[in-house]
Amino acid sequence: MSNKPAPVFAIIVGEHxxxxxxxxxxxxxxxxxxxxxxxGIGGPKMEKLGFESLFAMEExxxxxxVEVLGxxxxxxxxxxxxxxxxxxxxxxxxxxIDAPDFNLGxxxxxxxxxxxxxxYVSPSVWAWREKRIFKIDKATDMxxxxxxxxxxxxxxxxxxxxxxGHPLADQIPMHSSRSDxxxxxxxxxxxxxxxxxxxxxxxxxxxxxxDFLDTARILKAKYPELKFVxxxxxxxxxxxxxxxxxxxxxxxxxxxxVNQTDTVMASANCLLTASGTVTLEGALIKRPMVVAYKxxxxxxxxxxxxxxxxxxxxxxxxxxxxxxxxxxQEQVTPDNLAKEVEPLLFEEQQTLIDEFTNIHQTLKQNASxxxxxxxxxxxxx
Numbered sequence: 001m002s003n004k005p006a007p008v009f010a011i012i013v014g015e016h017x018x019x020x021x022x023x024x025x026x027x028x029x030x031x032x033x034x035x036x037x038x039x040g041i042g043g044p045k046m047e048k049l050g051f052e053s054l055f056a057m058e059e060x061x062x063x064x065x066v067e068v069l070g071x072x073x074x075x076x077x078x079x080x081x082x083x084x085x086x087x088x089x090x091x092x093x094x095x096x097i098d099a100p101d102f103n104l105g106x107x108x109x110x111x112x113x114x115x116x117x118x119x120y121v122s123p124s125v126w127a128w129r130e131k132r133i134f135k136i137d138k139a140t141d142m143x144x145x146x147x148x149x150x151x152x153x154x155x156x157x158x159x160x161x162x163x164x165g166h167p168l169a170d171q172i173p174m175h176s177s178r179s180d181x182x183x184x185x186x187x188x189x190x191x192x193x194x195x196x197x198x199x200x201x202x203x204x205x206x207x208x209x210x211d212f213l214d215t216a217r218i219l220k221a222k223y224p225e226l227k228f229v230x231x232x233x234x235x236x237x238x239x240x241x242x243x244x245x246x247x248x249x250x251x252x253x254x255x256x257x258v259n260q261t262d263t264v265m266a267s268a269n270c271l272l273t274a275s276g277t278v279t280l281e282g283a284l285i286k287r288p289m290v291v292a293y294k295x296x297x298x299x300x301x302x303x304x305x306x307x308x309x310x311x312x313x314x315x316x317x318x319x320x321x322x323x324x325x326x327x328x329q330e331q332v333t334p335d336n337l338a339k340e341v342e343p344l345l346f347e348e349q350q351t352l353i354d355e356f357t358n359i360h361q362t363l364k365q366n367a368s369x370x371x372x373x374x375x376x377x378x379x380x381x
Contacts, residue, residue: 006035007379010091010115011042011051012082012106014060014099016200016233017277019043021120022097024167024368025375026051032376039091040082054085060099075102083109093379095120104132108139116378120144120371122161125153133157142378144371147318148362162374165365168277172262172284174360181266185257188227192269192345194219195287196230196254197261198241199274205240207294212272213249214334219341220252226345228254231264270344272337275313279324283315283356284363288344290337292327318359323352 009029013022023045026038030049041060042051055078079102086094093116096103100123107117122145125133136143136159143161145151154161182189196216198208216228232238238258245254257264262281265271271282271289282289291313315323325340 006037007033007092008037008039008089009375010086010094011038011040011046011097012060012095012099012103013040013042013046013057013097014102015057016043018097018099018121019045019057021167021368022046022051023049025095025097025120025371028368028372029375032372039089054082060102079106082106086110086115087113090115092116093118093375095375097121100132104135104139108135111139111141116141118142118144118375118378121146122150122154133159142374144374146363146367147314149317162370163365164370164374165367166280166363167367168281168284169360169363169365170367172281172360174357176262176266176285176287178266178268181263184263185229185255185260185267187229187255187267191225191227192223193227193229193267194341194345195264195268195271195273196228197265197271197273197278199276200233200237200278202237202240204274205237205244208274208292208332209241209244210248211292211332211334211337213245213252215272215337215341216252216254217249218334218338219345222342223345228252229264229267230254230256231261232256232258233261234259269346270341272341275326277314280314280318283318283323284360286353286356286360288324288349288352290325290327290340290344292332292337294329294332315356315359318362319355323355 011022013019019042022042026046026049029036038050039052041055041057042053043057047053059078083106094107094110095118096107098121103119107119111117117140119136119140122143123132143154145161145163146166148163151161151163179189187193194216196212198205198212220226230241232241235258238256241256262285265282265285265287268287271287273279273282273289273291275291275293279289279291313324313326327336
């Protein structure tokens with residue numbers, strides 16, 4: 001019997017999607033190393049598996065250039081304390097999950113101290129600041145990519161990268177039953193539902209929810225039988241959603257559901273959603289959607305200068321064509337949104353569903369196991 005000590009995995013996540021990835025990776029590693037220790041910054045799913053969080057995940061949940069600047073001093077302090085902790089309590093491997101602006105700087109410092117580093121979820125180097133790939137190469141021993149075109153980009157630059165697929169494609173079934181989802185949520189089986197999904201961050205609700213509610217108002221006036229359902233990630237977001245809803249459109253009847261986003265999406269005929277990982281979830285659940293996003297005005301100006309992308313939603317990027325309507329910044333108006341949503345609510349979308357099925361099959365790779373394989377191989381365990 002081996003006398004080797006149980007391995008220690010340092011993991012840092014910055015938001016709920018990272019918590020999901022982290023929990024999947026943890027479970028795969030625990031299957032191999034039942035006594036392993038996991039420490040760093042994790043979310044509730046990871047903590048349920050025994051993760052030890054040194055700071056709250058919300059410390060890192062900041063989006064946008066201007067928004068990050070407002071929290072920069074605190075973020076730098078947290079990173080300094082984490083470097084000190086991990087140098088003095090050396091893990092077998094450090095895994096930064098997403099949050100690249102925070103994690104890559106941390107990974108660089110730890111790699112310089114001889115700690116093996118992995119970055120799980122490639123930054124969007126293929127979209128903007130392409131030269132960051134050299135910083136990534138310096139900071140990491142391995143990148144784990146969720147999307148196939150990312151692996152192609154890393155190979156072109158001869159930077160170590162493993163395509164693991166996307167855990168969501170493993171978790172979400174090929175067919176998501178609308179009637180089962182409605183039964184679970186107590187929704188009307190015969191009605192047409194629009195899911196109102198302005199995002200999981202407080203800043204996203206502040207930016208998008210009023211426009212989404214006005215869109216619902218326009219559609220309700222034209223189709224009185226139309227119904228609305230809205231998923232929120234937790235009780236804090238529910239309270240924020242309710243406050244904006246009651247201030248802005250109290251006459252609308254909306255079923256607000258906490259922490260059942262996938263079920264809400266499956267229940268709907270169409271999604272009106274913020275950009276982000278949730279658009280990939282929507283594609284895997286095979287529901288048509290309209291994607292919208294707004295930034296702080298200065299972040300938007302900087303982004304327009306630096307980002308060179310034809311599309312910004314993941315389904316369109318993966319398909320390399322325009323599957324979904326996308327509206328950005330000043331395009332996000334209730335009239336524009338309603339115009340895009342309307343046909344998706346009432347017209348057959350089989351061609352779109354077929355495209356989503358192709359995406360699902362490409363990304364279904366048993367990602368958490370493949371990620372764990374790559375981490376263990378790097379450790380030499």
